[in-house]
Amino acid sequence: MQRYFVDAKQIQGNQIVIDNDDAHHIVRVMRMAEGSEVIVSDGAARTVKARIDHIAGKSVTLSIVEELPQRAEAAWRVTIAQGLPKGDKMELIMQKCTEIGAASFIPFSSERVIVQYDHKKEAKRLERWSKIVKEAAEQSHRDFIPTLEEPKSWKELLALIPSYDLALFCYERAGDEGHGIGLKGALEKFKQAGDANTNDNQPSILLIAGPEGGFAEREATEAEAAGAILIGLGRRILRAETAGIVGLSCILYESGEMGGV
Amino acid sequence: MQRYFVDAKQIQGNQIVIDNDDAHHIVRVMRMAEGSEVIVSDGAARTVKARIDHIAGKSVTLSIVEELPQRAEAAWRVTIAQGLPKGDKMELIMQKCTEIGAASFIPFSSERVIVQYDHKKEAKRLERWSKIVKEAAEQSHRDFIPTLEEPKSWKELLALIPSYDLALFCYERAGDEGHGIGLKGALEKFKQAGDANTNDNQPSILLIAGPEGGFAEREATEAEAAGAILIGLGRRILRAETAGIVGLSCILYESGEMGGV
Numbered sequence: 210m211q212r213y214f215v216d217a218k219q220i221q222g223n224q225i226v227i228d229n230d231d232a233h234h235i236v237r238v239m240r241m242a243e244g245s246e247v248i249v250s251d252g253a254a255r256t257v258k259a260r261i262d263h264i265a266g267k268s269v270t271l272s273i274v275e276e277l278p279q280r281a282e283a284a285w286r287v288t289i290a291q292g293l294p295k296g297d298k299m300e301l302i303m304q305k306c307t308e309i310g311a312a313s314f315i316p317f318s319s320e321r322v323i324v325q326y327d328h329k330k331e332a333k334r335l336e337r338w339s340k341i342v343k344e345a346a347e348q349s350h351r352d353f354i355p356t357l358e359e360p361k362s363w364k365e366l367l368a369l370i371p372s373y374d375l376a377l378f379c380y381e382r383a384g385d386e387g388h389g390i391g392l393k394g395a396l397e398k399f400k401q402a403g404d405a406n407t408n409d410n411q412p413s414i415l416l417i418a419g420p421e422g423g424f425a426e427r428e429a430t431e432a433e434a435a436g437a438i439l440i441g442l443g444r445r446i447l448r449a450e451t452a453g454i455v456g457l458s459c460i461l462y463e464s465g466e467m468g469g470v
Numbered sequence: 471m472q473r474y475f476v477d478a479k480q481i482q483g484n485q486i487v488i489d490n491d492d493a494h495h496i497v498r499v500m501r502m503a504e505g506s507e508v509i510v511s512d513g514a515a516r517t518v519k520a521r522i523d524h525i526a527g528k529s530v531t532l533s534i535v536e537e538l539p540q541r542a543e544a545a546w547r548v549t550i551a552q553g554l555p556k557g558d559k560m561e562l563i564m565q566k567c568t569e570i571g572a573a574s575f576i577p578f579s580s581e582r583v584i585v586q587y588d589h590k591k592e593a594k595r596l597e598r599w600s601k602i603v604k605e606a607a608e609q610s611h612r613d614f615i616p617t618l619e620e621p622k623s624w625k626e627l628l629a630l631i632p633s634y635d636l637a638l639f640c641y642e643r644a645g646d647e648g649h650g651i652g653l654k655g656a657l658e659k660f661k662q663a664g665d666a667n668t669n670d671n672q673p674s675i676l677l678i679a680g681p682e683g684g685f686a687e688r689e690a691t692e693a694e695a696a697g698a699i700l701i702g703l704g705r706r707i708l709r710a711e712t713a714g715i716v717g718l719s720c721i722l723y724e725s726g727e728m729g730g731v
Contacts, residue, residue, distance in 0.1 A: 280705060283704075301562075305712055305715070308706060308707075308708050308709060308712050309704075309706070309708070309712070309716060310704065310706055348707065348709070349706040349707045349708065349709075350705075350706060350707045351706060390729050391727075391728040391729015392723070392728040392729060393723060393726070393728045393729045394729040395729075440728075440729075441728065441729065442728055443544075443570075443571065443722065443727045443728050444541060444611075444727070445569060445570070445571055445610040445611060445612060446569075446609065446610045446611045447569050447570070447610065448569060448609070448610075451566055451569050451570070454566070454715060454716075454719070455570060455715075455719040458715070458716040458719040458720055458723075459719055459720060459723040459728060461704065462653070462654060462719075462720040462723060462724075463723075465654070466652075466704045466705070467652040467653040467654045467701075467702065467703055467704050467720060468651050468652015468653060468654045468655040468656075468701075468702065
């Protein structure tokens with residue numbers, strides 16, 4: 210069943226009003242009629258099944274049929290911190306990582322980021338990214354829309370590292386140079402430590418991936434000093450837009466999102 | 471160091487001749503000069519470091535500096551069987567899965583494949599896919615270029631299932647319907663069984679992912695009867711082009727490609 214995210218204020222008592230792009234999607238793309246049912250989520254605490262009562266122009270009015278349990282969220286809350294890549298690669302990262310189950314995104318600048326971040330265009334770009342994240346969350350049946358933060362500087366990102374239960378820094382040279390370990394080693398160690406603390410069943414993890422040129426050695430040193438673990442993602446060189454997708458898949462796999470004991 | 475794949479016949483004694491697109495890449499894109507060094511692989515058994523001796527038009531002549539050990543290949547040989555998706559999604563799948571470490575690709579048709587496979591355009595499409603796989607193998611520093619098979623019918627794919635040590639069938643309804651298990655459960659079981667057979671340290675795994683509409687229930691039943699295990703990739707709905715990327719990442723993670731014990 211098709212899923213739409215609305216603002217909590219669009220739900221009034223038993224009635225929901227959907228307008229703008231989502232109304233267009235319901236009427237023109239899905240060609241639904243009055244009587245059709247969809248899933249509506251407020252992107253936070255509430256998910257319901259709703260029936261279309263009335264379609265008028267660009268506004269669709271629905272009534273709630275039943276409350277639904279929330280069930281599609283990962284137990285580990287993973288934030289993807291991504292060094293700003295060139296072109297439309299950030300869009301691919303956000304779309305795929307939303308499907309896979311990321312909790313939030315932090316774009317950031319670092320030494321080897323090539324794109325000039327244009328503050329005039331910032332609002333427009335954030336708006337476009339938000340739209341991609343929302344649509345991917347709807348299509349993949351997420352209960353929440355991942356949060357999207359405004360681009361941070363390298364120093365701002367460093368300052369955030371200690372606030373996470375685990376911070377992983379994707380470093381091409383991890384392993385080769387005798388510093389850093391594989392992702393699996395880091396996660397196994399984290400799980401063992403976590404077993405001692407049964408209160409924390411929603412650990413927060415920060416996965417830091419670089420831009421096309423990777424990270425400067427100085428940045429790896431600074432991240433490690435701030436508490437991040439330098440990790441490798443295997444012996445092959447992954448493109449900037451691939452590391453986050455692969456790392457997130459493996460983190461959620463290890464957390465038990467894909468079955469297993 | 472930049473890596474190029476050549477045909478074995480381009481290596482004669484101590485000399486290598488690179489022409490066409492790769493020569494263009496060396497001269498125009500990388501702007502290398504005589505004396506520069508690159509890695510050259512024959513895509514099969516041999517990888518060498520070579521120095522550029524001479525650049526003439528669209529031909530670059532190199533001499534071998536040293537033989538290199540092969541080291542970038544995954545212990546588990548994973549074949550991605552992908553139901554033909556719309557648009558250019560197959561290109562994304564092939565590029566990303568080559569980076570991550572797939573051994574080969576089998577595109578196939580099934581009930582819900584929407585694209586009309588045009589035999590006239592087949593040669594051109596295979597050529598384009600081959601180019602993408604080769605370039606991704608070069609950029610990610612693979613020792614081998616993954617093999618790319620011609621598109622198969624559903625029946626042809628079914629017949630191939632028993633030839634793999636493990637065949638995994640990505641099925642959205644696995645788990646929900648009480649049949650099928652999570653990917654992690656299937657891999658853990660496979661590893662336990664594998665420990666009994668120490669001769670087989672390069673197991674072959676077939677990962678089958680569907681087109682946009684997923685698989686018909688009949689197809690899941692047929693795949694299971696042929697020996698495939700129906701698996702889920704978590705509670706979120708992944709797009710057609712995402713399932714293979716996520717599944718491959720997790721399989722190689724479980725195989726120990728990203729460290730761990």
